[in-house]
Amino acid sequence: MDCFVGSSTGALKAISLRDNSFTNLNAIRELQPKNHEITAMNWRDQEQTEVLTAQLDRKLKIYDMKDNSQKTLFTIEGGSGAVKGLHRNKSSDSLLTCVESGLVRIWNGEGNSLSEWKVGDNIAAANTSSDGNELATGGMKNLVKIWDIEQGKQKWSAKNVGRTMLDLDVLVACTDVKFLANRDTLIEATKMHEMRIYDPRAQRRPVKTIPFMDKSITAVSNCFRDDHILAANATGEIGMFDIRAKGYLVCKYKGQTGSIRCISAHPTEPLAASCGIDRFVRLHDLQTKKLVHKIYCKTQLNRVLLRDDLSILNKRMKEDDEFWEKEIKQEEPDSDVRESTSSDDEGNGDEVWDDLEEEGGEKMEVEVRKEKQRKTKRTRGKQNNDDDGEEVVSAKKKKVPPSRKRRDTDLIEPIDAEEPKKKKKIARGKKRRAPEAV
Amino acid sequence: MGKNSVKRPKIEDDSDEEMEDLKPTEIEKLKKKYDEIKQQPTSTKSDFEHLPKNERGKSLRKALKKEKKERRKEREKLREQLGDEAPSKEVPKTIESMREHDDTMIQEEDEEVAHDEAHDEFASYFNRETTPKVLITMTPKAKMMTWKLCFELKKCIPSSEIYSRKNVPLKKIVKQANGQNFTDLIIVSENMKQPNGLMICHLPEGPTAYFKINSLTFTKDLKRKGESTDHFPEVILNNFNTRLGHSIARMLACLFPHDPNFKGRRVVTFHNQRDYIFFRHHRYEFKKEGEKAALLELGPRFTLRLKWIQKGTFDAKWGEFERMLTHRLLTAATRFQAAKLLAARKPLGAIPVR
Numbered sequence: 001m002d003c004f005v006g007s008s009t010g011a012l013k014a015i016s017l018r019d020n021s022f023t024n025l026n027a028i029r030e031l032q033p034k035n036h037e038i039t040a041m042n043w044r045d046q047e048q049t050e051v052l053t054a055q056l057d058r059k060l061k062i063y064d065m066k067d068n069s070q071k072t073l074f075t076i077e078g079g080s081g082a083v084k085g086l087h088r089n090k091s092s093d094s095l096l097t098c099v100e101s102g103l104v105r106i107w108n109g110e111g112n113s114l115s116e117w118k119v120g121d122n123i124a125a126a127n128t129s130s131d132g133n134e135l136a137t138g139g140m141k142n143l144v145k146i147w148d149i150e151q152g153k154q155k156w157s158a159k160n161v162g163r164t165m166l167d168l169d170v171l172v173a174c175t176d177v178k179f180l181a182n183r184d185t186l187i188e189a190t191k192m193h194e195m196r197i198y199d200p201r202a203q204r205r206p207v208k209t210i211p212f213m214d215k216s217i218t219a220v221s222n223c224f225r226d227d228h229i230l231a232a233n234a235t236g237e238i239g240m241f242d243i244r245a246k247g248y249l250v251c252k253y254k255g256q257t258g259s260i261r262c263i264s265a266h267p268t269e270p271l272a273a274s275c276g277i278d279r280f281v282r283l284h285d286l287q288t289k290k291l292v293h294k295i296y297c298k299t300q301l302n303r304v305l306l307r308d309d310l311s312i313l314n315k316r317m318k319e320d321d322e323f324w325e326k327e328i329k330q331e332e333p334d335s336d337v338r339e340s341t342s343s344d345d346e347g348n349g350d351e352v353w354d355d356l357e358e359e360g361g362e363k364m365e366v367e368v369r370k371e372k373q374r375k376t377k378r379t380r381g382k383q384n385n386d387d388d389g390e391e392v393v394s395a396k397k398k399k400v401p402p403s404r405k406r407r408d409t410d411l412i413e414p415i416d417a418e419e420p421k422k423k424k425k426i427a428r429g430k431k432r433r434a435p436e437a438v
Numbered sequence: 439m440g441k442n443s444v445k446r447p448k449i450e451d452d453s454d455e456e457m458e459d460l461k462p463t464e465i466e467k468l469k470k471k472y473d474e475i476k477q478q479p480t481s482t483k484s485d486f487e488h489l490p491k492n493e494r495g496k497s498l499r500k501a502l503k504k505e506k507k508e509r510r511k512e513r514e515k516l517r518e519q520l521g522d523e524a525p526s527k528e529v530p531k532t533i534e535s536m537r538e539h540d541d542t543m544i545q546e547e548d549e550e551v552a553h554d555e556a557h558d559e560f561a562s563y564f565n566r567e568t569t570p571k572v573l574i575t576m577t578p579k580a581k582m583m584t585w586k587l588c589f590e591l592k593k594c595i596p597s598s599e600i601y602s603r604k605n606v607p608l609k610k611i612v613k614q615a616n617g618q619n620f621t622d623l624i625i626v627s628e629n630m631k632q633p634n635g636l637m638i639c640h641l642p643e644g645p646t647a648y649f650k651i652n653s654l655t656f657t658k659d660l661k662r663k664g665e666s667t668d669h670f671p672e673v674i675l676n677n678f679n680t681r682l683g684h685s686i687a688r689m690l691a692c693l694f695p696h697d698p699n700f701k702g703r704r705v706v707t708f709h710n711q712r713d714y715i716f717f718r719h720h721r722y723e724f725k726k727e728g729e730k731a732a733l734l735e736l737g738p739r740f741t742l743r744l745k746w747i748q749k750g751t752f753d754a755k756w757g758e759f760e761r762m763l764t765h766r767l768l769t770a771a772t773r774f775q776a777a778k779l780l781a782a783r784k785p786l787g788a789i790p791v792r
Contacts, residue, residue, distance in 0.1 A: 009554055028550050033557045173756075191756050216756045235762045259749070259758035277749055277760050279542065279681060296541040298550045298681070300760075 001065060002310045003264075003273055004051050005281055006303040010036025012053055012063060012070075015281060017293050018311040022281075025063055026070060040086040040097075041303040048307050054083035054097070060111075074111025079103030085126025085137070089149075096149065098126035098137065104147070117152035119145060129179040136186050138174030144188050146200060158188075159204035161196070173216075180229070180243070181222040181267070187229060187243075191216035195231055197243060210247035213237055221263040223286060224270050230286075232260035238274060240286060253284045255291040264306040269313060275301035465523050472516050472525060475509055533712060534677075542681040551681065559643045560688040563621070572598035572693055573620045578605045581631040586656060588626055590738040593657075593666045594706055594719050595693050598624075612751045616642050622693055636742060637752070640689060644750040645760065647689060649742035652714070657737025664721055664734040669702020670695045671719075677710040682761055686715075686744065704736070715742040 003015040005022070010031040013022045035057040044050035049065040058076040060083075063069070076083055081100025088095055094114060095107045102123050105116040119126070124139040134155065138144040144158040161170050173191035180187055180197075185207070188196045193214055196206035215234045223230050223240070228250065232238045236256035239249050258278030265272035270286040277300040283293035292312075460468075481501045486494040517524040529535065544551055555561070562568045572595050576584045580603065592598050603611075608625070615623055620641055627635035633654065639646040657663055673694045678687035690708050698704075703723070709716040719736045748757040 009557065011550070024550070028553050031553065215759075218758070234757065235759045235764075257762070258760045277758060294541075298548070299554050 002307050002312070003281065003283075004041065004063075004305045004307075005275055005297060005301050006038030006041045006053055007297065007299040007301050008037050008277075009033045009299045010038060010055065011299060012038065012051070013297055014065075015295055015297075016311065017283060017295075020293060020295060022295055022297055025068075037082075038302055039082040040084060041305055042086045042088065043305065044088060046090075048309070051305065052086055052088070052095070054086050056082055058083060058099075060086075060095075060097075074107070076105070076107075078105060078113075078116065081123075084123050085135075087126075087128045087132075087135075090132045096128065096135070098123055098135075100139075102137075102139075102142075104135065104137075104152075106149070115152055117147075119147060124174055125176045125178075127178050130181060134179070136177045136179060138177040138188055140174070141172050142174065143172055144174060144177055144186070144198060146186070156200040157204065158198055158206070161205060161209070175216060175218055176220050178220050178222065178229075180226070182226045187220055189217040189220045189231060193217060193233065195220060195229075195241070195247075197247070208243065208247050210241055210243070212239055212241075212249070218276075219260055219263045219274075221265050221272065222267075223265040223272060224268055230263050230265055230272055232256075232263055232274060232276075234259040236260055236276060236278065238263070238272075238284070251289055253286075253289060253291075255282055255284075255294065256280075261302050262304045264304045266306055266310070267308060269310070271306070271310070273304050273306045275304040277301070460519075460523075465520065468516055468520055469523075469525060472513060472520075475512050475516070478505075478509060480505055537712070540680050543679055544681060544684055551684075555684070555688070558685065558688070559640055559645060560685075560692050563692045564688070566696060568621055570597055570622060570693055570695055571620050572622045572624060573611075573615050574598050574600045574624045574626070575603045575611065576626040576633075577628050578603045580626070580628055583631060584626050584628040584633045587633045587654070587738070590657060591624065591626070593736075594671070594738075596668065596670055596695055598693075608752050612639065612641065624693075635745075638689060638693075639752050640692060641751065645685075645689070645747055646750070646752045646757070647686065647747040648745045649715070650745050652741040652743060653739075655737070655739040660735055660737050660739070662735065664736050666719070666736045667702050667704060667721075669699035669704050670697065671702070671704035671706045672698040672700070674705060674707040674709075676708070678708075682747070683710060686747070690715075713744065715744075717742060 001014040002017040005013040005015060007013065009028075010026070010033055011028060012025045014025055015022045035055065037056040038053050039056055040054040042052050044052050044062060051063045051065070052073075053061045053063065054076065055061065060073045060076055061070060062073050076097050076099065079099040079101040083097055083099055085096070085098035085104075089106075093109045095109075096104065097107065098104045098119065100123055102119045102121050103116060104119055104126070106114045108114055119135075119137045120139070120142045122140040122142050123137055124142075126135060126137045128135050128149070133149055135147040135149050136144060137147065143160060145154055146156040147153065148155050160172055163169060170192065174188050175191055176189040178187050179185075184201060185197055185199045188198065188206075190196065193216060194209050194211040195217060197208040197210070198204075199207045212231055213233055213235075215237075217231055217233045219232045221230045227242055227244050229241050229243055230238060231241060236258050238253040238256060238260060240251050240253070241247055242250050253272075256274065256276065256278065257280075258276050260274050260276040262276075263272055263274045265286070271283060271292070272286055273281060273283050275281045275297075279297055279300055281293075281295045281297055281301065281304060282291060283306075284290070285292050481498065483494070483498060485501075486497050489497060563570065574588050574591055574595075576588055580588075588600050592600055603625075612623065623637075623639040623641060625637040625639070626633050627637065629635075634651055636649045636651055637646065638649070671694060673691055675687040675691060678684055687708070687710075694706065703721050705720045705722060707716070707718045707720070709718070717738075717740050719738065720733045721736055723732045723734065724730070725732050744761070744763065746762040747760045748754075749760055750757055
């Protein structure tokens with residue numbers, strides 16, 4: 001299982017990228033979309049084997065990958081509306097939830113509320129920073145704010161951008177807030193089809209605004225490069241942005257047909273999974289911009305979680321390792337062994353080639369060529385014996401598959417010079433090996 | 439096909455006897471002949487040069503048709519002789535069979551899709567909890583042709599009402615329609631005084647779809663036409679096989695009342711071919727004591743092309759689009775066109791090049 005997807009009917013799906021298929025983890029018949037729709041998802045542990053899902057009826061469920069079991073943890077009480085933020089505390093066992101009406105609560109493992117505070121109405125997104133000490137929230141007519149999780153107090157609040165040319169207020173319509181990886185800044189996606197980057201150390205107004213097409217932006221995500229982010233909008237366009245300079249669009253990813261609800265990118269590999277209401281999960285290679293996988297999941301999808309440990313990556317790694325191992329094996333002993341074996345091959349190889357020459361339909365041509373070669377040899381000088389020279393040149397001219405060619409030519413060319421050397425080398429090798437074996 | 443299937447049992451008896459007579463060499467000969475018949479030369483343009491110019495084309499076409507029929511007859515004869523040994527029939531190459539494969543094609547007995555559809559926005563109609571009530575309106579300051587189309591639509595869709603738009607914002611209309619228990623909203627849009635689009639919005643929760651209207655023919659312009667009646671029509675939805683197609687079909691079905699009055703013999707057809715939806719409105723008549731049926735068109739005629747479908751009621755600015763037709767999505771269609779062009783060019787390509 002490489003990827004988990006929460007759908008709007010309530011089905012939790014595990015996706016195997018290697019097979020390009022999905023499996024439903026709960027019984028479809030018992031699901032009621034109005035109660036069981038999955039609104040938030042996250043990992044429970046560091047190894048990413050347990051998945052937390054929050055349903056529309058506020059039940060918090062946990063799926064364990066090891067024994068393939070699913071159970072209800074507890075019901076998230078207080079406030080109203082769907083669960084918009086669901087995070088685990090990295091240091092302790094506690095969980096943080098944020099519901100639409102703006103009530104943030106911290107729970108221990110048994111479902112007892114440890115602390116709670118309010119963050120304003122109409123929350124659309126609530127995400128924690130990478131160190132887990134801060135919470136960023138934002139929503140419709142609700143400015144982006146940063147909260148200290150331990151104390152439950154507001155640390156910083158954004159300020160709306162300036163008025164328009166017509167002296168009208170710009171509507172605050174936040175759809176997603178994320179802390180940027182390895183930076184102290186955060187990024188906000190808005191329905192006003194632009195992203196805003198805030199630097200809480202510097203000012204309350206955004207440091208940068210990055211426009212993206214003309215429909216509301218629905219999801220933003222970090223990716224494998226710290227300087228780049230991914231953003232998706234309500235018509236299914238996904239773009240990668242460089243946020244260093246002005247924040248320009250690096251590239252767009254193709255293949256989507258409908259609104260994207262969630263993007264989940266791999267932290268180190270150039271891969272990103274996206275899902276949305278067109279019922280597909282798509283995995284893009286961010287560097288080659290190619291659509292690597294596309295899985296039809298039959299229902300509209302709300303949330304996607306991509307594991308760090310992917311089956312397709314493992315495969316790649318294994319193949320690479322095997323390849324390198326082979327290479328190393330070949331290189332190390334070969335320098336000695338290859339030449340020792342070559343002395344045997346030498347005679348055989350030439351015989352084979354002679355046979356081939358005879359069998360070949362272009363016998364005449366070969367003979368003509370030989371004569372020419374003799375002439376050229378003679379003109380060059382009488383350093384080598386005529387017979388040897390013939391052999392050398394004919395071996396050169398024969399059509400040899402590229403892999404063999406090099407070896408054979410290497411072996412054949414310096415015949416006279418090499419023979420005594422080989423013996424020496426073998427002797428050295430034997431001497432060296434003997435103590436190792438003992 | 440039908441003839442064959444009827445004849446076969448009789449032939450089989452004969453063929454069994456013949457099979458005993460036929461030797462493998464003879465069978466091969468017949469098969470060879472069968473292939474040869476396919477490649478028989480046909481009459482060409484030059485065969486009709488003695489005719490006056492204006493008759494050549496017609497007579498060529500006639501001759502070709504005749505030859506084709508003869509070839510078919512000969513092959514049929516050979517088939518009968520060969521019996522079971524006959525080479526398999528070729529599958530005709532149609533637009534539908536050449537369609538690109540789609541992952542979302544709906545399989546029968548798919549539990550998950552059935553579950554999804556049982557809980558979607560149209561479920562209340564199909565569970566017979568709501569009866570359709572349709573509001574038809576148009577763009578502000580609509581001209582005559584648009585109004586005409588609205589009246590034509592009203593004729594097709596029973597339990598529908600036409601309201602003048604009067605510059606009211608669409609979102610307000612949705613609100614008001616919701617208050618008056620309308621189940622669907624149809625907005626006819628216009629461009630250059632001609633209706634060019636149809637927006638259908640299911641109430642109260644959406645979705646909203648926008649179709650472009652192609653090749654519109656009003657009832658008045660039809661050659662043979664009949665008068666429509668008040669009976670509830672039967673609805674035929676053809677070829678809506680993909681997941682998106684299914685939800686579009688459900689959306690269209692929602693416009694019409696549940697139990698059709700078969701007495702009225704009225705049929706409304708939505709036929710989907712290569713993502714174009716053909717709308718036709720007919721009355722059928724039984725001929726020869728129910729053995730045959732004749733169709734009388736009641737109009738109008740038009741073709742729809744889905745431009746976008748959006749989740750929720752109308753919200754073009756901030757809505758979530760389930761599918762939006764962009765140039766990227768057109769590639770499948772263009773690929774098909776290219777394939778068709780190539781196929782048409784084949785005879786030229788068959789000439790050996792050297």
